[in-house]
Amino acid sequence: MPASAFTRSEHLRALWPWLPLWAAMSLLAIFSHGPMPMFSTRTLAVAWEMWAHGHWLVPYINGAPYSEKVPLLFWFIHAGWFVFGVNDIWPRVLEVLFGGIQLVLATVLAARMFPTRPWVARATPWLLMSLSYAFLFGQQIMYEVLLSVWVLGAILCLTPTRRRAEPRWWLFGLLVGAGLLTKGPVMLVHVVFPLLLGPLWNDWARQNKARWYGFGLLGILLGLALLLAWAIPAGFAGGDEYRQRLFFTQTAGRVVDGAHAHALQNHARPAWTYLLWLPALLFPAIGWLRAVVGVPGMLFQRPWNRLVAPALALSAISGVALLVIGLAHLSVPNGLPQILVIAFILPLFIALLGQPLEPGVRMLLCWLLPTLLVFSLITGKQAYYVLPEFGGAVMLIAAGVAHLREHHPRMASRYLLGTWPLAVGGFVLAAALFAMPTLVAHGHLTGVWVVDLAPYARFFAVVFVVLGALLLLHGRGEMRRLAFAGLIGTVAINALWTLGAWHNYDFHPAARYLSAADAAGQPIANLGRGYNGQYHFAGRLMHPIVRINESGNASNDAPDDDDDDNTPHNGDSLYEFARKSPNGVVVSYASKLTPTDLRYARLVQPAFSSWLLIWDARTLAALRAGRVPPDPRQPTLMYPTDYWRYKVVR
Numbered sequence: 001m002p003a004s005a006f007t008r009s010e011h012l013r014a015l016w017p018w019l020p021l022w023a024a025m026s027l028l029a030i031f032s033h034g035p036m037p038m039f040s041t042r043t044l045a046v047a048w049e050m051w052a053h054g055h056w057l058v059p060y061i062n063g064a065p066y067s068e069k070v071p072l073l074f075w076f077i078h079a080g081w082f083v084f085g086v087n088d089i090w091p092r093v094l095e096v097l098f099g100g101i102q103l104v105l106a107t108v109l110a111a112r113m114f115p116t117r118p119w120v121a122r123a124t125p126w127l128l129m130s131l132s133y134a135f136l137f138g139q140q141i142m143y144e145v146l147l148s149v150w151v152l153g154a155i156l157c158l159t160p161t162r163r164r165a166e167p168r169w170w171l172f173g174l175l176v177g178a179g180l181l182t183k184g185p186v187m188l189v190h191v192v193f194p195l196l197l198g199p200l201w202n203d204w205a206r207q208n209k210a211r212w213y214g215f216g217l218l219g220i221l222l223g224l225a226l227l228l229a230w231a232i233p234a235g236f237a238g239g240d241e242y243r244q245r246l247f248f249t250q251t252a253g254r255v256v257d258g259a260h261a262h263a264l265q266n267h268a269r270p271a272w273t274y275l276l277w278l279p280a281l282l283f284p285a286i287g288w289l290r291a292v293v294g295v296p297g298m299l300f301q302r303p304w305n306r307l308v309a310p311a312l313a314l315s316a317i318s319g320v321a322l323l324v325i326g327l328a329h330l331s332v333p334n335g336l337p338q339i340l341v342i343a344f345i346l347p348l349f350i351a352l353l354g355q356p357l358e359p360g361v362r363m364l365l366c367w368l369l370p371t372l373l374v375f376s377l378i379t380g381k382q383a384y385y386v387l388p389e390f391g392g393a394v395m396l397i398a399a400g401v402a403h404l405r406e407h408h409p410r411m412a413s414r415y416l417l418g419t420w421p422l423a424v425g426g427f428v429l430a431a432a433l434f435a436m437p438t439l440v441a442h443g444h445l446t447g448v449w450v451v452d453l454a455p456y457a458r459f460f461a462v463v464f465v466v467l468g469a470l471l472l473l474h475g476r477g478e479m480r481r482l483a484f485a486g487l488i489g490t491v492a493i494n495a496l497w498t499l500g501a502w503h504n505y506d507f508h509p510a511a512r513y514l515s516a517a518d519a520a521g522q523p524i525a526n527l528g529r530g531y532n533g534q535y536h537f538a539g540r541l542m543h544p545i546v547r548i549n550e551s552g553n554a555s556n557d558a559p560d561d562d563d564d565d566n567t568p569h570n571g572d573s574l575y576e577f578a579r580k581s582p583n584g585v586v587v588s589y590a591s592k593l594t595p596t597d598l599r600y601a602r603l604v605q606p607a608f609s610s611w612l613l614i615w616d617a618r619t620l621a622a623l624r625a626g627r628v629p630p631d632p633r634q635p636t637l638m639y640p641t642d643y644w645r646y647k648v649v650r
Helices: 003-014 018-030 039-053 072-084 089-113 118-130 132-137 144-158 169-183 186-196 203-207 209-238 240-255 273-281 289-299 308-328 336-353 359-377 383-407 409-413 420-441 448-472 478-504 508-519 574-580 595-600 617-624 644-648
Strands: 524-527 546-548 585-590 603-607 610-616
Touching: 018 089, 018 118, 018 132, 018 478, 039 072, 039 089, 072 089, 072 144, 072 169, 089 118, 089 144, 089 359, 089 383, 118 132, 118 383, 118 478, 132 273, 132 383, 132 478, 144 169, 144 186, 144 383, 169 186, 169 209, 186 209, 186 359, 186 383, 203 209, 209 240, 273 308, 273 359, 273 383, 289 359, 289 383, 289 409, 308 336, 336 359, 359 383, 383 409, 420 448, 420 478, 448 478, 478 603, 508 524, 508 585, 508 603, 508 610, 524 574, 546 574, 574 585, 574 617, 585 617, 595 610, 595 617, 610 617
Parallel strands: 524 546, 524 585
Antiparallel strands: 585 610, 603 610
16 A cells, blocks of 8 residues: 555544544534524524625624624635525534534644654544533534634644644644634634744744744734735725724723723623633543543653742632632622732743643643633633633643553552542432432422423433443543543433423524514514524524614614604614504513413513513503503414413413
């Protein structure tokens, strides 16, 4: 067999069986229910409005330019729609393709970074696909999985191969540009630290600093040029307000203090948020005791340098203080949490760089710790913002376990450092699921979600008993058993949720009703809540939904009312909307249903933890004014039709 053919064969064999397993489970999970509001439905709504109205340059949502996102993901969706027609199948398949590419790139990066430890590359995709949060969020039609592809690809361009030590700068720049066109300037946060700290982990960078930084800067500039090639014409096409938000406030809204981020998409959270989220984000790998012992053992090898002990002491004190403040929700002076986060991460990072660590570990530290610090200091925080770093995190875990196996073989084979804590957790969950129907039947559990899940709970209890037993096994294959149990357990939870709770998130009934109203030329209003496009794609709506309020003018961007203007406006009161649009329909939300709702509403369905109702505008306005409207000509549509909660409405 020719050498090239043998190499390709080896690469294909390296994908077996983890990639087919992950692809099957991912496709099963993503097609078990429809697109999830608000994440997936909002993305699809933007793609639909761009498609339906020919806005190929500027993203739109609900009739207005959408400055929060850049268009590359929408263009990928459009490419499939050109071939297959408008549907929600292609965007979901696209997310699965992105997820598979991410796993492959993480595997290749691990092989590059740990050439003498092939087990790290073999373990990386298994551990990455086992992470519950990463898997479930990967089922959303969102930007972070595609961003992870560009981040891993860009970092891969910086790493040396057996044949070439110098990075592939032009490809690095193109991938940075693709990341910028996927999520905006945050792409630079994900890739800048491996570049800036290159001499600390890359021999070629240390020997050729001028070329490293010079060509690295040119690569960043190439990426920015690709972004500007879209942003400048888009800014002019979208108008002054869109241009202002695109170039300034869209990014500033996630960086500045939440108190000064009025009307911006800020997602403000405390500085310690990511540190407290880490155990959940890295589950179930964080429950593997061999990894919990192996990673610190690899990082803090004796003899320690003189900075390690004081750095550990300072980090421990800061970490305890952050834990107390975060869990107790203590009120502290402004700036103190940021100082404590810096005191927790920075000394540790400096001390670790003084340790005799191999280049792969040093690269991961240069990537993960500074990025975590920056994201912690940025005001806006969402768990999925750090999704591109999950690949690096599992590489670090795999490297720690590999180090333990090489240097402490006895500890690496001890049963006490195995996966038994996860097995115990599986048995506890199975017991809870098995007891759930009985507790519901006797009235001890009355929560809506618990009652909805109870009919299916015992079937899934059996699954977690089997997975717990699998995790109790000892010997070879422990890592794969952990990954298999994590993946199957996550898919099982998703299936249980789909069977018992999906109707709370399925807006297709409402979207179908609104689609008929929109086609008939009836204005549609959303009462009292922000609208995130959740009905636009499913209903293929062609017109915006007006945001109105009970008393009017509650919206900051509402224009002044003009009695001579019969056009509904954002910020109108319910009464004004009904007067201007007597044939209009109104979407409202309620925490509890009443018999009046079931008598007069046109459609009722559960929505998240509350209810969604669609009304004739005049009927709802009359009810809110204390008048009795005429009886509707048709009975109220109720979805699901036999839902038990309708029977207890009083």
